[in-house]
Amino acid sequence: MRLFVFKWEGEIKDRHMKKQKVIFVVGGVMSGVGKGVTTASIAKLIQDRGYVVTALKIDPYINVDAGTMNPTEHGEVFVLDDGDETDQDMGNYERYLDVDLSRINYMTTGRVYQSVIERERNLEYKGKCVEVVPHIPLEIIGRIDAAIAHASADVAVVEIGGTVGEYQNILFLEAARMMRRCPDTDVAFVLVSYLPVPDKIGEMKTKPTQTAARILNSTGIQADFVVARAERALDQKRKEKIAMFCDVAEEDVISAPDVDSIYAVPEMFEQQGFTDRMLAHLGLKQGVRTQRAAQWDEMVTRLRAAQASGIRPKIGIAGKYFATGDYVLTDSYISVIEAIKHAGTAHGVNPEIVWLDSEVYETDAARMHEELSALDGLIVPGGFGSRGIEGKIAAITHCREHKLPFLGICYGMQMLVTEFARSVAGLEDAHTTEINPDTPHPVVDILPEQKEKLAHKEYGGSMRLGAYPARVVAGSMTQELYGGADEISERHRHRYEVNPAYVQRLTDAGLVFGATSPDGTLMEVAELSRDVHPYFIGAQFHPEFRSRPLRPHPLFSGLVAAAYVHSTQ
Numbered sequence: 001m002r003l004f005v006f007k008w009e010g011e012i013k014d015r016h017m018k019k020q021k022v023i024f025v026v027g028g029v030m031s032g033v034g035k036g037v038t039t040a041s042i043a044k045l046i047q048d049r050g051y052v053v054t055a056l057k058i059d060p061y062i063n064v065d066a067g068t069m070n071p072t073e074h075g076e077v078f079v080l081d082d083g084d085e086t087d088q089d090m091g092n093y094e095r096y097l098d099v100d101l102s103r104i105n106y107m108t109t110g111r112v113y114q115s116v117i118e119r120e121r122n123l124e125y126k127g128k129c130v131e132v133v134p135h136i137p138l139e140i141i142g143r144i145d146a147a148i149a150h151a152s153a154d155v156a157v158v159e160i161g162g163t164v165g166e167y168q169n170i171l172f173l174e175a176a177r178m179m180r181r182c183p184d185t186d187v188a189f190v191l192v193s194y195l196p197v198p199d200k201i202g203e204m205k206t207k208p209t210q211t212a213a214r215i216l217n218s219t220g221i222q223a224d225f226v227v228a229r230a231e232r233a234l235d236q237k238r239k240e241k242i243a244m245f246c247d248v249a250e251e252d253v254i255s256a257p258d259v260d261s262i263y264a265v266p267e268m269f270e271q272q273g274f275t276d277r278m279l280a281h282l283g284l285k286q287g288v289r290t291q292r293a294a295q296w297d298e299m300v301t302r303l304r305a306a307q308a309s310g311i312r313p314k315i316g317i318a319g320k321y322f323a324t325g326d327y328v329l330t331d332s333y334i335s336v337i338e339a340i341k342h343a344g345t346a347h348g349v350n351p352e353i354v355w356l357d358s359e360v361y362e363t364d365a366a367r368m369h370e371e372l373s374a375l376d377g378l379i380v381p382g383g384f385g386s387r388g389i390e391g392k393i394a395a396i397t398h399c400r401e402h403k404l405p406f407l408g409i410c411y412g413m414q415m416l417v418t419e420f421a422r423s424v425a426g427l428e429d430a431h432t433t434e435i436n437p438d439t440p441h442p443v444v445d446i447l448p449e450q451k452e453k454l455a456h457k458e459y460g461g462s463m464r465l466g467a468y469p470a471r472v473v474a475g476s477m478t479q480e481l482y483g484g485a486d487e488i489s490e491r492h493r494h495r496y497e498v499n500p501a502y503v504q505r506l507t508d509a510g511l512v513f514g515a516t517s518p519d520g521t522l523m524e525v526a527e528l529s530r531d532v533h534p535y536f537i538g539a540q541f542h543p544e545f546r547s548r549p550l551r552p553h554p555l556f557s558g559l560v561a562a563a564y565v566h567s568t569q
Helices: 035-048 089-097 109-121 132-151 167-181 207-218 236-246 262-271 274-281 291-309 330-347 365-373 389-401 411-423 448-455 477-481 500-508 554-567
Strands: 003-008 011-016 020-028 053-059 106-108 155-160 185-194 225-230 253-257 314-319 352-357 377-380 406-409 442-446 464-472 487-494 496-498 512-516 523-527 536-539
Touching: 020 035, 020 132, 020 167, 020 207, 035 053, 035 089, 035 155, 035 185, 035 262, 035 274, 035 291, 053 089, 053 132, 089 330, 106 109, 109 132, 109 167, 132 155, 132 167, 155 167, 167 185, 185 207, 185 274, 207 225, 207 236, 225 236, 225 274, 236 253, 253 262, 262 274, 262 291, 291 330, 314 330, 314 389, 314 554, 330 554, 365 389, 377 389, 377 411, 377 554, 389 406, 389 411, 406 411, 406 554, 411 442, 411 496, 411 500, 411 523, 411 536, 442 500, 477 512, 477 523, 477 554, 496 500, 496 523, 500 512, 536 554
Parallel strands: 020 155, 020 185, 053 106, 053 155, 185 225, 225 253, 314 352, 314 377, 377 406, 406 536
Antiparallel strands: 003 011, 442 496, 464 487, 464 512, 512 523, 523 536
């Protein structure tokens, strides 16, 4: 038996380890192959059998968190209740498991090294020579143990970022190897690998996956399962080759072809006996599928019906983080996209997402009106900086004047307030001080406590982050959307707020603030009443972070419903 002493949030956890179950998911051949969805699906399937499951993401970069990275390079920053800025895969874990995770479920190389160095400075290693091995892997193991203890989990599913063979994740693989050697831990390794079908050859190739398995072997790890990602289903011949050359049983080679929805992946795995095989490998009873599993199945059935319905209201997203070279990186807004899908399934429609470049709108008004007139709804999501901002404001004007359903998120709400101040409240040249510090009407201004942080260049993890309560205004559209709730809790990620000095002037002009901070100081939701506009609303928080497949977020549900009505007119 091993004894770990692990420091977490100032609390020392001394835990004599009981027999625990850990599944590591690693990737082969290339990035973006689907490790996150595979991890979430495995975790969900085991949860469906009645076990308590937690999921962890390990990112190999030196950044302490994902908050300072460019979304076009890394994808969306997903914010947890406790304010941790994490990788987008954490969003998948929350959506599949329908749980709220915490920073204890997320680690990076930078975070691990930072902890080890802090402990060394505090003499917590009692004068020992602190080395990369074993102390870094032991810190990783301690964090995994702490996450299991925090959730009282029967099983932990751990995704190791990157691809096997990369230098960056070698210490995480070493930690996983060490855990497998512990007699008090049952460990399974899942290799998610890509099988290409070159156009000119016309045959699915297993050699890259064989190579990935051998690279994994070189770290002292043997894969127990291979999830074979490909454009099409794996045939028997390819399954036999992978089993032979990767040294796994044929039944443990899982075919994972492209599917129309990631929410159908658990069903695909279940049909191949993946859950039963994994539970047997971990020495766990098969269990009986829970009621939530049946609800998920029903949701997937509704989703397929919505996709087959042909009802496709067009919802535009006017963002700025989706251009990467010649390609569109939708990962920058992955939670927004999923929230739209959740709402679409609930309403029996299959929204079509249209990507819009608001920067073009600043010089081509005719194109803007043409593109927006073809839509049934518009979203201006979160973001930072001045690029394309006047185009977004012009698009919001179009939505307000032409009764086009609109949802502004974070920065999008701030632009809604700015547009309304200029066009309706008569505040000429009103703006956010983020863009124009000298505006005569700073209707959006930086939070007072943020000014000092920026002055000291404290950028990482220093915004208003995580879940905050909000008081819902009686009789507002916000209260209607939230089912009559008087108080809500939503996740934030911003430095700027609606300036309290202008709230009365905006209210007098007809803008309704449907939710505020409990003390009434901060404006959380801005809206126009139903008798003025069918759906015109902005949220200072990020509603997409709380949307789940079985529980669509009210603001996205309201947008999709309004967009559907618009499409029928």
